[in-house]
Amino acid sequence: MEGLLDHPLRETLTRVGGIDRCVSEFIRVTGTLLPERAFTRVVPELLQGGRTRAGTPVRAQLLGSDEACLADNAARLASLGPAGIDLNFGCPAKVVNRHGGGAMLLQDPELVHRIVAAVRRAVPAHMPVSAKMRLGFNDDTRAEDCAQAIEAAGADELVVHARTKVHGYKPPAYWERVADIRAVVRLPMVANGEIWTVEDARRCREVSGCQSLMLGRGMVSDPGLALAIRGGAGIAWSALLPLMLDFWAHVSRRVEPRHRAGRLKQWLNYLRRTYPEAQAAYDAVRTLNDPRQVAAAVFGEAAARIDIPAPRRRAWAEARERDEEVPA
Template sequence: MQIALAPMEGLVDDILRDVLTQVGGIDWCVTEFIRVTERLLPAHYFHKFASELLTDAKTRAGVPLRVQLLGSDPVCLAENAAFAAELGAPVIDLNFGCPAKTVNKSRGGAVLLKEPELLHSILSHVRRAVPAHIPVTAKMRLGYDSTEPALDCARALEAGGAEHIVVHARTKVDGYKPPAHWEWIGKIQDVVKIPIIANGEIWTVDDWRRCREICGARDIMIGRGLVARPDLGRQIAAAEAGREVVEMTWQELQPLLRVFWQQALAKMTRVQAPGRLKQWVVLLTKSYPEAVVLFDALRRETDCERISQMLGVVAQEAA
């Protein structure tokens, strides 16, 4: 079984990838989408979203990173995919699932699920441009405003050369509203020969068990569930292996919060860093009552020194 950390734009950046992969239970992770429009992007732009390319495309914990591209121009995507491979990307992933209105309006993400022929063209161009030993994969939703094109889209991606497909089990219109329609993952797996990876609404070990029972998927990708409970991958791996599932305590999470905050201070402005910390803590409130108390204290706090004191980060470390 493979457990992947999902690419979540504006949330799962290199800092959070570093922290979450230190916990264990994550087999690979994916960058936030890198938007490709009309030109070949420079190396520094790839490094902005994938700083791990400078360290053998792995997080400090040794977890491999895949580079995700988003766009609609097959030729331009192919050129950028080839360059990403030159920079060290071990896998190229293509985004056909982003539900953001601004992305869809500019013909990116889930809106492309209306055009299976274009999906095939993009995959085919990228597959030909990237060295044969580097896999090309894709992530999709069940459709834009209906599930009607889901099977055709999956077939198009397979025919174009996708090594596997991650399926977020909702349409674009569904957004992130429960439930996830896991049964469709099984339907898609029935019509393609490549592996299908299940994604959507896995917050607990019990969710994983239900998802597997409903759709039969062996491999999973988790986004918000892992951000809200950083040891969820480790818990699921233990359950799969028949070992005792031991949950990470709030006290055990504290060093990770401090590492996250120190990296945020080092890489972001003093205006940006507090917001990024609050963004993570608010998701932690779904799993830890103590996070509710911390978030209430942080809610209106903008002074980085006071935040450091709350987290127990000494001044020298926060400098």
Template sequence: MNATKVNTQTGKIILAPMEGVVDATMRHLISRLGGVDLCVTEFIRITGYVLPEKEFLKSAPELATQGRTAAGIPVVIQLLGSEPELLAMNAERAAQMGAPAIDLNFGCPSKTVNKHRGGAVLLDEPDIIHDIVRAVRQAVPANIPVTAKMRLGNLDKSLAIDNALAIQEAGANSLAVHARTKVEGYKPPAHWEWIGRIKERVDLPVVANGEVWNCEDYQRCRELSGCDDVMIGRGLIARPELGLMIKSFQLGQSSEGEAWSKIILLLLEYFDFVEQKLPPKYVHGRIKQWLHMMRPQRGEAEKLFFEVKTINDLNDLRSILEREL
């Protein structure tokens, strides 16, 4: 694509919440690398009571540093549940702890979460979604944004517009839309044009999400959705420097990725963080998980993943990674 055709209008790049993947360590590393303007926590499940501060800090240690990563990137606190009053009370507590914004999860496709009436299954009930957003918006100080993330629907897309309007009418400040239903999961394609339909019907800012793996995907997503801001999950895990690549691309500059050696250094740093936090038997799994998610975008990761796939000894695993430098 020629530089003259590139949309250079500034848009935010948001690191998406990914349960079991984008924890505080991952947010720290990716935001420090650069190119990301905002992060969202993994969902904090709200059931039965108001969480104590220590529970919020487990999921979002950034609350102890004014709601920002070490690189200064704001971290939005995402809540998941189905009880409006309970979600409102927990949102109020998170706000008191310094959350820069509160996000509400109406998109998680997990069978376990949906079985307990959380995430994408609520998209069958726009009235409940409205009540949740309204309760949280009323509980949180006006200067703290309340946002929502939804899919195009649960079983189908028939209520996509209704849900978006319910979120708007309840007072949300913005809406992120993952361009697939729960049933469609994460299978291509993402229906970015559907986000465009939603954007045409609501007045609040809309963020596009789903299936952005490279600069061309990013540009096409913006064109079809009409959105300036884009939320990226798996694409940023597969290529942590994707935010930087996109921003260079927007300016018509070279958008080549980082050298493999720099990514290995990032993996080794991640190794150190995980080793400090988890029992040894779980550490190798997290390293392999990240390498596995890099495979679609990096031939080097494909080769390395199969080399370490059966390695459980942490010293052996570290040695193999260091040989890549």
């Protein structure tokens, strides 16, 4: 979930609990061997043993279409110690698909096989290599072919988002097609798509036959969803609010000031699906752009105690003066 479920949100959601592991947002590979900082910028957990502060393992995800270049980057990434490497065959974004990445690759099972095989060969045998795919691009006629190609190439696990690229994120998710894929491959599978509630999780498991589930927007909207699926009580707004303040502290240290308000409003927009308090907070900040005003409206006086290190403030100011990309 590029631009949303990044490091600060992973840190927060894994502290709530119930999550076995995370997969990072994708790292785009486009013909060059990336420097180590390109990986640690997207996956800072690589600097802390490949885990969030709560101890949850994080797999780093790569996206691209050049098998040799992906293999080279996977080898470098593996040397940094992620909990595994995931390959993206599911992104529906037009700009990604236009450059031959993400779900576009599902039109060519042979290329999918070559990519997975090349990465598997490049990565130490003990390190898991997984893949995430949609049911297809224009339709789902090659779903089984792609899954079999991924299995034959040596992947350790397959996540299936139960929609095609054309479906986008429109409900429903076609969990029954995940069951069809399970019938033709033997590698461990994970079902994904339209899991917003405990009841959705129950039905997805029943229809797909997968006991393992990947949560995306449902977890962002309801941070206690994983706990609730495991039989727990979820998390109340009063308990979530301090974790949100911690999220805001991470955002304040990593995100340039003019973009901070949008990050908090973006999450509140999802949270209001579950919490009436989030709806009230979103209404209060919807038209605000000053991060201090937004934080004060949501967190009150506690927001003022968050301090941004002086070197980071100077780096932002210098980057703006040079009209360069603001450092993370």
